[in-house]
Amino acid sequence: MFDKDELNKFYRYAISLTQDGDLAYDLLQSALERYLKKVSKAVENPNAYLKTIIRNLFIDHERRKKVVPMISMDNEEILNSDNYVEPTDDRSMDDVLITRQEALQLTKLLTPEENELLYLWAVEEYSTAEISVISQQPKGTILSKLHRLKKRVREQFAADTQAAKKG
Amino acid sequence: MIQDDNQIKKPIKQALKEFYSNKSLTSEQLDRLQQLTSQNSCELERKPEKVDFHDTGESSIFSRSKYFWLSSMAASVMMFFILFDNSHPGLITSAYQDIAKDSELHNGLDIAVSNWLAVNNISPVPKEFDIEMSKFCQLEKQIATHIRVAGKSQGTAHFFFHQKDADLQAEIVQGVENEMNWKIIYIRENISVLVMYTQDMREEAVQKILLGMLPNVIV
Numbered sequence: 001m002f003d004k005d006e007l008n009k010f011y012r013y014a015i016s017l018t019q020d021g022d023l024a025y026d027l028l029q030s031a032l033e034r035y036l037k038k039v040s041k042a043v044e045n046p047n048a049y050l051k052t053i054i055r056n057l058f059i060d061h062e063r064r065k066k067v068v069p070m071i072s073m074d075n076e077e078i079l080n081s082d083n084y085v086e087p088t089d090d091r092s093m094d095d096v097l098i099t100r101q102e103a104l105q106l107t108k109l110l111t112p113e114e115n116e117l118l119y120l121w122a123v124e125e126y127s128t129a130e131i132s133v134i135s136q137q138p139k140g141t142i143l144s145k146l147h148r149l150k151k152r153v154r155e156q157f158a159a160d161t162q163a164a165k166k167g
Numbered sequence: 168m169i170q171d172d173n174q175i176k177k178p179i180k181q182a183l184k185e186f187y188s189n190k191s192l193t194s195e196q197l198d199r200l201q202q203l204t205s206q207n208s209c210e211l212e213r214k215p216e217k218v219d220f221h222d223t224g225e226s227s228i229f230s231r232s233k234y235f236w237l238s239s240m241a242a243s244v245m246m247f248f249i250l251f252d253n254s255h256p257g258l259i260t261s262a263y264q265d266i267a268k269d270s271e272l273h274n275g276l277d278i279a280v281s282n283w284l285a286v287n288n289i290s291p292v293p294k295e296f297d298i299e300m301s302k303f304c305q306l307e308k309q310i311a312t313h314i315r316v317a318g319k320s321q322g323t324a325h326f327f328f329h330q331k332d333a334d335l336q337a338e339i340v341q342g343v344e345n346e347m348n349w350k351i352i353y354i355r356e357n358i359s360v361l362v363m364y365t366q367d368m369r370e371e372a373v374q375k376i377l378l379g380m381l382p383n384v385i386v
Contacts, residue, residue, distance in 0.1 A: 001204040004197055011196075012187045025196055032203055059288055060355060097176035103186035122183040136290075136382075153179065 002032075006047065009124070013051055016119030017058045017112045027057050051134045058112070093150040096157045106153065114149050121146060258351070259344045261306045262327050262361055265313060266347075269300060276314075277301045283312055284380075287358065289328065292316055293379035296372070299323070306361075316376055322368025324376065327361040328354075354381060 002010070007028070014024035014031075031053040035046075098106065107115055120126045120134065128146065132139040177185070192200070276292075280301040284291065292298050292314065300315040304327075312328040341350040349363045360381070364373050 002200075004192075004201070007197060007200050008191050011192050012190050015187070015190050021190065025192065029200065029203070032200060036204065056288065063357070094178055094180065096179045098179050098182045099176050100173045100182055100186055103179075103182045106183075107186070118183065119187065122180040123187050125180075157179075 002046075002050075009047075010050060010054065012123065013116075013119060014054050014058070016107075016115045016123075017055065019107055019112075019115065023061075027054050027061070030057055045133075048130065048134050052136065055116070055135065062112070093153055096154055098157050102157065106156070109156070110149075113145075114152075117142070117145055117149055118153075257307050258329070258361060259342070259349055259363075262311075262313075262325070262349075262363055263345055263347065265304045265306065265327075266315075266325055266363065269302065269304075269313070269315075272300045272302070274300055274302070279303070280312055280314065283328075287328070289354075290380050290382060292376060295319065296376055311361075318368045318372050322365045322372070324362060324364035324368050324373050326376075326380075327363070329359050329361060330357055352377070 010028050010031070011024055014027045015021060018024045018027065031050055034053055034057075035050055106118075110118065116135070117131065120131045126134075128139055128142045131146075132142045135142065176182075276298045280303070281291070283303075296319065297317045298314060299317050300313075302313055304311050304313045306327060306329060309329060311330070312326075314326045314328075316324045316326065318324065341348065343349070344363070347363045347365055348368075349361060351359055351361050353359050360377070362373060362377065
């Protein structure tokens with residue numbers, strides 16, 4: 001059904017949300033159980049489908065803990081419009097250089113939703129359309145969030161990157 | 168001197184890929200998961216089939232609800248009599264009073280209600296239906312979110328999202344109160360929806376609204 005590589009990818013996706021290996025494993029196991037129990041018909045895109053289940057389980061888990069919700073509230077009304085697209089520069093963050101240690105710091109700095117977005121964009125190299133399907137948010141919202149995330153990461157690490165280039 | 172690989176600056180995508188590549192399931196975890204999937208894989212076909220992506224499996228309550236609605240009317244009637252034995256749950260009465268109280272209110276979709284739906288992972292009402300009124304209210308001293316939706320040509324439906332598991336254990340219960348049909352549907356932990364609709368509202372329209380708003384129900 002799912003091979004080892006796929007299971008590890010799901011696990012990493014769950015880690016991008018939880019930043020916790022044990023919780024990520026629990027989420028993945030629960031998601032697989034739900035997938036197997038509930039899916040009575042073949043699915044066109046099982047990978048995206050399972051990721052959506054993992055995401056929803058994580059949202060439920062956070063809600064039970066009464067943690068701040070995943071969906072950010074700022075400009076939500078505008079962002080939710082499918083027609084709203086901010087200009088994005090996909091290469092703008094590719095220039096940012098970080099160490100593996102800084103990657104760890106970055107994941108701790110970001111919210112679960114930002115980590116998820118960064119993971120899907122950077123590691124899985126998903127398009128905004130694909131991310132939109134998994135997160136069930138309009139493409140315009142994803143583009144805007146990605147744009148803001150890139151800006152934030154650039155601000156965090158751009159100075160270091162420039163210094164490294166000069167050095 | 169050899170530089171520690173952890174300290175070498177790399178493009179962010181590469182650094183993140185390396186960071187996450189270190190996160191892998193242990194062989195024991197992998198075995199358990201593969202065992203889990205292999206036990207069930209024979210029951211599932213992998214043959215691609217066009218499926219509405221929003222039907223993510225968690226929405227199977229609605230698949231079941233279709234069966235309930237369309238093919239188990241007799242069972243529903245029996246359940247109604249068994250469960251309620253001529254007495255209506257306080258929740259229904261309370262909701263009916265709220266409907267009557269706000270019958271003249273026409274404020275459309277309130278921003279706070281819209282935000283509440285988003286935060287609770289509930290999709291907007293399908294665009295083809297008009298939201299006549301939305302507000303927060305109290306049902307049996309519990310805050311609920313009340314949305315009144317007009318049918319395309321006739322009828323009105325009310326959706327009360329209730330932040331507790333409802334005081335009923337069955338996943339879907341239904342009945343009639345003051346000539347309004349009602350159903351209570353368990354959505355997920357700590358949230359249920361009470362749907363009340365006039366008898367001239369088409370059942371298919373109610374179901375379409377519910378499926379549009381709750382494509383990812385987790386039971």
